[in-house]
Structures are given as structure tokens and as C-alpha cells.
Amino acid sequence: MTSISNVSCFNEARRVAIFGGTHGNEMSGITLVNLWIKNGKEIQRKGVETKPFITNPRAVEKCTRYVDTDLNRAFTTENLSAPSGDDLPYEVKRAQQINEIFGPKGSPDAYDVIFDLHNTTSNMGCTLILESSKDHFNLQMMHYIKKAIAPDSCPVLLTEHPLLKYSTSRSVAKHPIGLEVGPQPQGVLRSNIFESMRVVLKHALDFIELFNEGLEFPPCSVDVFRVWDKMDYPRDTNGNIIAMVHPNLQDCDWEPLNPGDPMFQMFDGTTVRYEGVGTVYPTFINEAAYYEKQQAFVTTRRETLVAGNCFILSLLD
Ligand SMILES: CC(=O)N[C@@H](CC(=O)O)C(=O)O
Numbered sequence: 001m002t003s004i005s006n007v008s009c010f011n012e013a014r015r016v017a018i019f020g021g022t023h024g025n026e027m028s029g030i031t032l033v034n035l036w037i038k039n040g041k042e043i044q045r046k047g048v049e050t051k052p053f054i055t056n057p058r059a060v061e062k063c064t065r066y067v068d069t070d071l072n073r074a075f076t077t078e079n080l081s082a083p084s085g086d087d088l089p090y091e092v093k094r095a096q097q098i099n100e101i102f103g104p105k106g107s108p109d110a111y112d113v114i115f116d117l118h119n120t121t122s123n124m125g126c127t128l129i130l131e132s133s134k135d136h137f138n139l140q141m142m143h144y145i146k147k148a149i150a151p152d153s154c155p156v157l158l159t160e161h162p163l164l165k166y167s168t169s170r171s172v173a174k175h176p177i178g179l180e181v182g183p184q185p186q187g188v189l190r191s192n193i194f195e196s197m198r199v200v201l202k203h204a205l206d207f208i209e210l211f212n213e214g215l216e217f218p219p220c221s222v223d224v225f226r227v228w229d230k231m232d233y234p235r236d237t238n239g240n241i242i243a244m245v246h247p248n249l250q251d252c253d254w255e256p257l258n259p260g261d262p263m264f265q266m267f268d269g270t271t272v273r274y275e276g277v278g279t280v281y282p283t284f285i286n287e288a289a290y291y292e293k294q295q296a297f298v299t300t301r302r303e304t305l306v307a308g309n310c311f312i313l314s315l316l317d
């Protein structure tokens with residue numbers, strides 16, 4: 001990327017991948033990717049090579065999140081550079097293979113864009129996950145998608161955080177995009193969730209086609225929710241959970257939570273209130289997969305990011 005004040009230029013996005021089954025029990029992405037592996041017409045765009053790919057086939061087969069360890073945390077430099085061997089956890093070996101095919105992570109040879117399709121048990125709607133506030137290409141794409149699906153909404157979760165950021169499968173690409181759609185139980189397919197994932201992907205691929213054709217995208221601003229903190233369930237001294245998400249908070253992803261608002265309901269009926277400073281916007285509320293990560297929900301803060309004028313580099317010649 002070249003940045004000239006407010007101008008961002010990129011090479012064409014020729015190589016695009018769509019990942020499903022990074023978590024083997026999140027059925028929308030698995031089903032869509034399998035459909036597209038059989039017949040890719042729907043995801044074909046002029047001048048773009050789009051590769052649908054099942055990232056964790058053994059977890060998909062077992063319909064479980066992972067086999068040995070969470071694949072969507074496995075793309076650390078340490079794992080990717082570990083000497084390959086049979087004793088490595090399955091997902092670490094798989095991360096190395098994926099890095100070979102779609103990366104290497106951080107190199108010019110890496111895929112341009114990777115969409116990673118996820119489902120959540122939380123009421124997050126159709127959420128786009130952005131890893132860097134400086135990724136103007138992704139910001140422009142997200143702006144385009146938001147406009148295209150209006151009046152439906154499509155919140156953007158920015159996971160850039162000094163401690164809470166994790167090493168995702170999609171992070172091997174130059175422009176990683178997570179798509180998180182819910183609520184949907186693990187192992188279950190719901191038609192409404194399936195359809196909204198499909199529609200967002202259609203607009204995303206349309207954007208890439210238009211961009212490659214040389215369309216110029218003027219500066220724009222994008223409202224995002226930046227990850228702020230993670231909140232665990234109240235626990236006893238043995239580490240057992242002793243409360244549930246409060247009914248006032250359950251399903252209220254992206255809605256403001258203010259100091260003093262109910263947060264958890266103890267098993268004895270008492271209410272635990274939010275005691276932070278200022279308004280936060282909780283999300284991933286009561287996500288099933290996060291019980292093992294000691295996480296009841298994450299808090300976010302609202303922010304507006306600005307994306308510069310965006311077009312292909314060859315237009316400058
Ligand atoms: C529920 C779930 O799996 N969420 C994803 C979010 C992401 O892809 O960034 C994860 O924890 O890996």
C-alpha cells in the first residue's frame with residue numbers, strides 16, 4: 001500500500017479466499033463453502049480468483065469447535081515457525097499448511113483478501129470483524145457493504161487491542177475480514193443466518209470486482225466498535241461460575257451498557273451491576289464457545305474511522 005496523505009492505493013485484489021469451518025460447529029460458513037466448492041458460479045467475479053476452502057476438516061467432521069486447540073488462535077509466529085513434527089497439535093499443523101497455501105503471513109506472496117465465515121450464539125446480527133484501523137481497503141469495503149445492505153445494519157467490530165488481539169486464520173492475508181453472524185446455536189443451520197451471510201459476501205465480492213475495474217472510492221468514514229475489555233462470569237473460589245448473564249443484558253449486543261446497569265444475575269437472585277467508567281457496547285454476550293475462555297462478553301467503545309480515497313495502484317501510472 002502507498003499512502004499519500006489521504007490517498008490509499010493498493011494493487012488489485014486478484015487472489016481471494018473464503019474460509020469456512022475454522023470452527024467445525026459453525027454451520028453457515030461450512031455449508032456455504034461446501035456449496036461453492038461444488039459450484040463456484042455465485043462467487044465468481046471478473047478478474048478475481050476466489051478460492052472456497054474448509055480450514056479445519058477434522059473439526060467439521062466431528063462437528064466440534066476444534067480437535068486439539070482453537071485454530072483461530074493458532075496463527076502466531078511461534079506456531080508458524082515451529083519445526084513441523086507429528087507431536088504438534090492438529091490445528092498447529094493445519095495452521096502451517098494454511099500459511100503455506102495462503103501466506104506466508106506478512107509476505108508479498110500472501111493472498112490479498114481472506115473472508116473467514118463464523119457463527120455466534122450471541123445476538124450480534126451480521127458483524128464484520130476488522131483487525132486493523134489502518135486497513136483502508138477493508139474500511140472502504142465495509143463502508144460499501146454497510147451502504148449496500150441498508151436499512152439492515154452491519155456493525156463493524158475492530159479487534160485491534162494490545163492484549164486481546166488474537167492470531168486468526170484469516171490473518172495470513174493482506175486484508176483479513178471476519179464475518180460473524182448470529183444468533184445460531186452450534187451445530188445448527190438457520191435459514192435467516194445463512195442468507196444474511198450469503199448476502200454480505202455477495203456485496204463484498206462485488207466491491208472487489210469494482211475496485212479491480214478501477215473504480216475510485218472517495219474518502220469515507222466508518223463507525224466501528226473497538227474491543228475494549230473482556231468480562232468473565234462471577235466465579236467461586238474453585239473457579240465455578242455462580243451467575244448468568246442478566247436478562248436485561250441477554251441478547252442486547254451492541255446496545256449501550258452504562259455504569260449501574262444490570263450485568264449478571266447470581267444464582268441466589270441478586271444482581272451484579274456494571275461498574276466501569278462511561279458507556280460501553282457489549283457484544284459476544286453469552287457466546288457458547290467463550291465459556292472455556294473465561295469470557296461472558298466483551299465490551300467495546302464506539303469510534304469513527306476515516307478511510308482515504310482508494311483505488312488501484314496502476315491508475316497512478
Ligand atoms: C464465536 C467465535 O468463534 N468467534 C470468533 C471471532 C473471530 O473470528 O474473530 C473467534 O473467537 O475466533
Ligand SMILES: [Zn+2]
Nearest residue numbers: 023026118119
Ligand atoms: Zn467461530
